[in-house]
Amino acid sequence: MLQGTVKFYDSNKGFGFISCETEPDHYFRMENVKEPRPPKDGDEGTFTSKPSNRNPIADNVKFIRGNTSKSTSHRTTREDGRVVCTNCQKLMVPRIKFTNHRPDYSFCPHCFEKHKTRERTTGEKVAPWIFLAVFILFFINMATQ
Numbered sequence: 715m716l717q718g719t720v721k722f723y724d725s726n727k728g729f730g731f732i733s734c735e736t737e738p739d740h741y742f743r744m745e746n747v748k749e750p751r752p753p754k755d756g757d758e759g760t761f762t763s764k765p766s767n768r769n770p771i772a773d774n775v776k777f778i779r780g781n782t783s784k785s786t787s788h789r790t791t792r793e794d795g796r797v798v799c800t801n802c803q804k805l806m807v808p809r810i811k812f813t814n815h816r817p818d819y820s821f822c823p824h825c826f827e828k829h830k831t832r833e834r835t836t837g838e839k840v841a842p843w844i845f846l847a848v849f850i851l852f853f854i855n856m857a858t859q
């Protein structure tokens with residue numbers, strides 16, 4: 715399985731090229747794409763390489779929406795961890811995209827739109843513990859007097 719970025723896709727002619735860091739550019743047609751939605755320039759995806767006389771062919775192409783993330787102001791979070799995708803409105807469990815074996819971002823498994831989860835800042839994570847520590851120290855101080 716290779717990873718690459720759509721260099722361009724001609725929707726009229728139904729073909730395009732995927733550029734890849736370690737491989738030559740791969741040619742693909744819509745029939746090689748395992749998604750109903752046509753690709754956009756700059757989309758990142760995975761594919762398998764098929765040799766041909768000219769450019770190698772990208773087959774089993776799957777895209778992860780890259781440059782098209784919309785603003786995600788509100789999302790309905792359910793108790794079972796599923797959320798409603800603001801892009802396709804489907805109930806989904808966000809999938810994790812890994813980069814260099816580390817979780818990079820999560821995305822919707824239906825439309826591959828990037829799913830933003832608001833990370834708590836370090837201050838927000840630490841503040842309750844500082845508050846608790848001060849509280850405990852205060853009571854220890856009271857008890858020992």
Ligand SMILES: [Zn+2]
Pocket residue numbers: 799800801802803804822823824825826827
């Ligand atoms: Zn979606």
